[in-house]
Amino acid sequence: MKVALLGNPNSGKTSVFNKLTGLRQKVGNFPGVTVDIKTGKLQMGKSLDVDLIDLPGTYSLFPHSKDERIVVNTLCNPGDENFPDAIVYVANSAQLEKHLLLFTQLLDLNIPIVLALNMADVAEGKGMKIDNARLSKEFQTPVLSVNARTGDGIDRLKVVLEEMLFHGVQAGGFKGFRSFYALSAEEESMAEVAGETTGVKNLYQGLLIAHHHSWLTFLEEWTRETLHGALENRNFPLLHYQVRETMDRFDKLGPMLKRSVLRPKDQPLSRTEFADGILTHRFWGPIIFFVLMFLVFQAIFIGASYPMDWIEQLFSGLGHWVQTTLPDSWFVDLLVKGILAGLGGILVFIPQIAILFFLISILEEVGYMARAVFLFDNLMSRFGLNGRSIVALISGGACAVPAIMSTRTISNWKERLITIMVTPLISCSARIPVYALLIGFAIPSIPVLGIFNLQGIAFMGLYLLGITAALGAALVFKLILRSGERSFLLMELPDYKPPQLRNIGYAVYEKVKTFTLEAGKIILAISIVLWVLADFGPGKKMAQAEAEARVVAVQNQLDEAATADLIAAHQIEGSYAGYLGKFIEPVIRPLGFDWKIGIALITSFAAREVFVGTMATIYSIGSESDEFAIRDRLAQEKNPVTGKPVYNMATALSLLIFYVFAMQCMSTIAVVRRETHSWKWPIIQFVFMSGLAYLGSLLTFQVVSAF
Amino acid sequence: MHLAELKEKEEGILLRFEDERLAVKLMAMGVLPGSRLQVIRKNGSGNTLYIRVDQMHLAIRKTEAECIILK
Numbered sequence: 162m163k164v165a166l167l168g169n170p171n172s173g174k175t176s177v178f179n180k181l182t183g184l185r186q187k188v189g190n191f192p193g194v195t196v197d198i199k200t201g202k203l204q205m206g207k208s209l210d211v212d213l214i215d216l217p218g219t220y221s222l223f224p225h226s227k228d229e230r231i232v233v234n235t236l237c238n239p240g241d242e243n244f245p246d247a248i249v250y251v252a253n254s255a256q257l258e259k260h261l262l263l264f265t266q267l268l269d270l271n272i273p274i275v276l277a278l279n280m281a282d283v284a285e286g287k288g289m290k291i292d293n294a295r296l297s298k299e300f301q302t303p304v305l306s307v308n309a310r311t312g313d314g315i316d317r318l319k320v321v322l323e324e325m326l327f328h329g330v331q332a333g334g335f336k337g338f339r340s341f342y343a344l345s346a347e348e349e350s351m352a353e354v355a356g357e358t359t360g361v362k363n364l365y366q367g368l369l370i371a372h373h374h375s376w377l378t379f380l381e382e383w384t385r386e387t388l389h390g391a392l393e394n395r396n397f398p399l400l401h402y403q404v405r406e407t408m409d410r411f412d413k414l415g416p417m418l419k420r421s422v423l424r425p426k427d428q429p430l431s432r433t434e435f436a437d438g439i440l441t442h443r444f445w446g447p448i449i450f451f452v453l454m455f456l457v458f459q460a461i462f463i464g465a466s467y468p469m470d471w472i473e474q475l476f477s478g479l480g481h482w483v484q485t486t487l488p489d490s491w492f493v494d495l496l497v498k499g500i501l502a503g504l505g506g507i508l509v510f511i512p513q514i515a516i517l518f519f520l521i522s523i524l525e526e527v528g529y530m531a532r533a534v535f536l537f538d539n540l541m542s543r544f545g546l547n548g549r550s551i552v553a554l555i556s557g558g559a560c561a562v563p564a565i566m567s568t569r570t571i572s573n574w575k576e577r578l579i580t581i582m583v584t585p586l587i588s589c590s591a592r593i594p595v596y597a598l599l600i601g602f603a604i605p606s607i608p609v610l611g612i613f614n615l616q617g618i619a620f621m622g623l624y625l626l627g628i629t630a631a632l633g634a635a636l637v638f639k640l641i642l643r644s645g646e647r648s649f650l651l652m653e654l655p656d657y658k659p660p661q662l663r664n665i666g667y668a669v670y671e672k673v674k675t676f677t678l679e680a681g682k683i684i685l686a687i688s689i690v691l692w693v694l695a696d697f698g699p700g701k702k703m704a705q706a707e708a709e710a711r712v713v714a715v716q717n718q719l720d721e722a723a724t725a726d727l728i729a730a731h732q733i734e735g736s737y738a739g740y741l742g743k744f745i746e747p748v749i750r751p752l753g754f755d756w757k758i759g760i761a762l763i764t765s766f767a768a769r770e771v772f773v774g775t776m777a778t779i780y781s782i783g784s785e786s787d788e789f790a791i792r793d794r795l796a797q798e799k800n801p802v803t804g805k806p807v808y809n810m811a812t813a814l815s816l817l818i819f820y821v822f823a824m825q826c827m828s829t830i831a832v833v834r835r836e837t838h839s840w841k842w843p844i845i846q847f848v849f850m851s852g853l854a855y856l857g858s859l860l861t862f863q864v865v866s867a868f
Numbered sequence: 869m870h871l872a873e874l875k876e877k878e879e880g881i882l883l884r885f886e887d888e889r890l891a892v893k894l895m896a897m898g899v900l901p902g903s904r905l906q907v908i909r910k911n912g913s914g915n916t917l918y919i920r921v922d923q924m925h926l927a928i929r930k931t932e933a934e935c936i937i938l939k
Contacts (some may be wrong), residue, residue, distance in 0.1 A: 401888060535918060
């Protein structure tokens with residue numbers, strides 16, 4: 162049995178879903194498309210197996226975005242695997258007049274439906290009185306109040322739903338099906354044609370198929386052509402009929418609601434408008450926004466540092482324990498240097514991502530994010546982006562993977578694509594360890610103006626560079642990409658409301674899970690590949706390297722640890738990774754990089770954060786691979802020919818610039834491929850970002866070296 | 869007269885839409901002929917409007933507001 166959850170955006174549908182299913186929910190994919198589908202198990206009285214499907218929020222069955230189209234695609238196709246046996250419709254009581262259009266459309270599909278009036282307490286607070294019994298009579302279907310915040314009415318909703326699923330609507334004392342909207346003769350004849358060609362029985366389903374025949378995915382090509390021909394013959398202007406139908410529905414709905422909803426005449430100036438007097442102010446609005454974002458990032462850096470340290474210590478301790486407990490073998494090596502190191506590398510980012518999405522979800526829940534969209538739509542649209550892009554760009558500050566997934570709310574394909582293309586240029590959390598290592602190396606820690614630190618300013622500068630590059634690239638894409646699709650802002654600014662911890666908890670859980678699974682498995686796989694590249698070499702090179710190192714060690718009377726270091730250093734040169742690094746050295750030499758950096762660059766193309774670990778391996782200080790140890794080691798590194806330090810200011814800056822621009826994240830590439838349905842866009846993205854990185858580094862190194 | 873011509877705090881009654889695609893979208897959100905519209909705020913050099921429609925608030929672009937004809 163399947164139950165679909167439907168409602169307008171801002172109806173509190175997600176809260177109701179969370180309340181109904183608890184943790185028994187999972188995220189999947191709609192067949193054939195990349196829109197996420199959340200399903201959960203409904204625990205009914207007799208422990209029946211009922212799936213609750215959370216369909217995307219939409220205002221009507223005349224959709225504009227990809228997400229909204231899912232709803233029509235599911236509900237017009239009785240053969241769809243998600244076609245529901247019953248519907249729970251969630252409406253915001255305070256906005257009842259506006260939130261019932263979709264409900265009346267669903268009534269006409271003749272699927273058992275229960276109307277759940279959410280936030281009844283808010284409506285009451287505004288002086289509204291809703292007569293549920295009367296509404297129930299008008300619509301001939303169960304109507305009840307729920308409060309997703311407190312859980313009031315949720316149990317009752319389950320009982321009503323169970324009754325409806327297993328005994329039908331009539332058992333509740335309701336009359337059988339009668340359609341809400343009376344189709345005109347033209348509409349009826351068109352609906353019949355659609356019914357005949359698709360085998361759909363319901364008249365309104367037929368009409369919807371006729372309206373949306375051009376994109377409904379379950380239609381076969383000949384069906385599409387038949388319907389197209391029939392529409393042409395009948396001179397059936399689709400939009401015109403959609404407007405007429407919508408008008409007619411509201412005309413009918415108005416008097417019904419007048420009979421059952423009591424509204425006070427004078428509405429006081431809402432607190433929302435009062436708050437927005439400041440929050441959306443043309444001057445203070447953006448300032449407040451940036452202060453908020455600054456606080457969010459401060460919270461990430463301060464809040465995440467301890468748990469990140471614990472995770473790092475845990476994994477290095479675990480690795481040490483495994484190495485000392487188990488006998489020395491290639492398997493133990495794989496376990497420690499490949500698997501454990503990879504797992505640590507994934508988990509270490511979870512605190513940052515959790516904190517970022519915790520705070521962003523609060524802003525979203527409160528209703529503030531919609532204001533951010535309003536504030537930045539004008540600016541963003543100049544760059545070919547959408548006000549909604551600001552959310553993705555900010556989320557990109559933590560990780561481009563969930564950020565790119567968040568662009569699904571942008572209904573215009575061109576704006577969405579540009580957002581996807583430029584988001585990885587925003588410095589993500591994986592760049593932080595690389596930035597920290599190299600800034601610590603190249604920029605002195607000296608106070609500026611008493612309260613700032615030069616290193617902090619450099620950090621800020623790198624972020625700004627990323628943002629500038631993202632906007633610049635967006636502008637270029639705006640000019641290159643052609644699109645006939647129209648761009649809309651048109652968005653509801655919901656009333657401010659206190660956040661619900663439960664919803665935020667689920668949002669954070671979902672994002673962390675997505676990151677761990679989407680990016681985690683690739684990081685782990687790459688970590689193992691890296692171990693192979695670094696621990697194995699062609700022919701007997703590795704054994705030779707070890708023998709050579711031992712000779713040198715004996716000559717210099719090195720102790721045991723230093724001997725091990727030296728062996729590792731010789732071995733990596735003889736390994737596959739060493740060969741690769743040397744192979745690309747001529748290409749990267751103009752950027753100031755040697756073959757050792759080359760190895761780190763190659764490994765970083767899998768994931769940026771690998772850079773630090775790779776540098777530790779190359780200089781075989783894995784046992785003490787903290788930032789400072791690596792930094793000290795880098796400072797000692799001399800060019801064997803010139804005798805000058807390899808890592809001077811120019812090299813470090815050049816590397817920093819490279820990491821700002823380069824597309825060094827296979828997880829992002831995988832997500833872009835998934836979101837754009839083709840390899841074309843991730844390849845273009847990879848090429849333009851790498852090109853930008855190469856040119857940027859080249860310029861930096863040559864200019865800085867000249868001074 | 870269209871919606872974008874209103875100044876901040878001014879209001880008007882919606883007469884009709886100039887653009888059917890936008891009409892379908894707006895009407896689904898409950899913005900209907902006869903609705904009372906008030907411009908609460910204009911941002912981004914007048915390119916983004918914050919409007920109130922009955923008890924609901926909307927963000928709308930100037931180009932979209934130009935398709936909304938008032939009485």
